[in-house]
Amino acid sequence: MSTVIMLSLILMTLALCLAFVRLFIGPSLPDRVVALELFSSMIVGIVGVVAIATDVPSLLDVAIVMALMAFMAAIGFARFLERGGPRDD
Amino acid sequence: MIEALKAGLILVGAIFMFLAALGLVRLPDLLTRMHATTKAATLGATLIMLAVALHFGEVAVVARALGVIIFIMMTAPVAAHVIGRAGYFVGAKLWHGTVKDELRPHYDPLTHELKSGMEPDDDARVRGPGDDASG
Numbered sequence: 001m002s003t004v005i006m007l008s009l010i011l012m013t014l015a016l017c018l019a020f021v022r023l024f025i026g027p028s029l030p031d032r033v034v035a036l037e038l039f040s041s042m043i044v045g046i047v048g049v050v051a052i053a054t055d056v057p058s059l060l061d062v063a064i065v066m067a068l069m070a071f072m073a074a075i076g077f078a079r080f081l082e083r084g085g086p087r088d089d
Numbered sequence: 090m091i092e093a094l095k096a097g098l099i100l101v102g103a104i105f106m107f108l109a110a111l112g113l114v115r116l117p118d119l120l121t122r123m124h125a126t127t128k129a130a131t132l133g134a135t136l137i138m139l140a141v142a143l144h145f146g147e148v149a150v151v152a153r154a155l156g157v158i159i160f161i162m163m164t165a166p167v168a169a170h171v172i173g174r175a176g177y178f179v180g181a182k183l184w185h186g187t188v189k190d191e192l193r194p195h196y197d198p199l200t201h202e203l204k205s206g207m208e209p210d211d212d213a214r215v216r217g218p219g220d221d222a223s224g
Contacts, residue, residue, distance in 0.1 A: 008103035
């Protein structure tokens with residue numbers, strides 16, 4: 001079991017690094033927002049795996065808050081983009 | 090049995106998340122990147138939360154895990170739709186190999202107006218239905 005947890009944590013950390021690459025180079029702001037969305041989904045997964053590894057069920061509350069905040073951030077960024085009009089980044 | 094199921098769920102969830110990140114880096118434009126991340130990351134988080142529910146097996150924890158799953162499943166499509174819409178409005182470039190963009194002929198990016206292509210022509214709109222009845 002610990003092997004599986006270690007392997008999945010490594011996989012998800014690699015995935016975080018890849019998402020950070022897109023966050024860094026992403027040619028436009030919507031690309032970066034998509035990368036941030038993916039960040040939050042992966043943090044929910046990592047928190048779940050850590051909750052299993054440490055046997056602390058309270059960590060699930062962190063996952064809930066992460067999911068909630070990611071949704072709010074996505075909506076906020078989208079409103080900002082639509083109000084802002086054409087942009088060049 | 091439950092151990093094996095848990096291990097499988099965690100591994101498959103992690104692999105799906107990795108695939109989502111890989112798609113985010115490799116795919117060519119905004120909409121295809123969202124196609125990769127939204128679905129695969131949602132499925133990955135769902136599988137890992139199922140593993141959490143199996144691991145603890147208490148009512149409170151299972152309810153919270155299912156709550157996370159339902160919340161993610163409900164909000165991920167909404168967020169993806171909103172970001173995709175904003176990206177199209179902002180003018181995110183589509184991949185050069187895109188076969189069809191059905192919105193382009195109907196959408197005016199300056200006025201934000203959408204035409205269906207089935208409106209009555211201009212003089213019919215100027216005359217209006219009331220004039221027909223009187224004349």
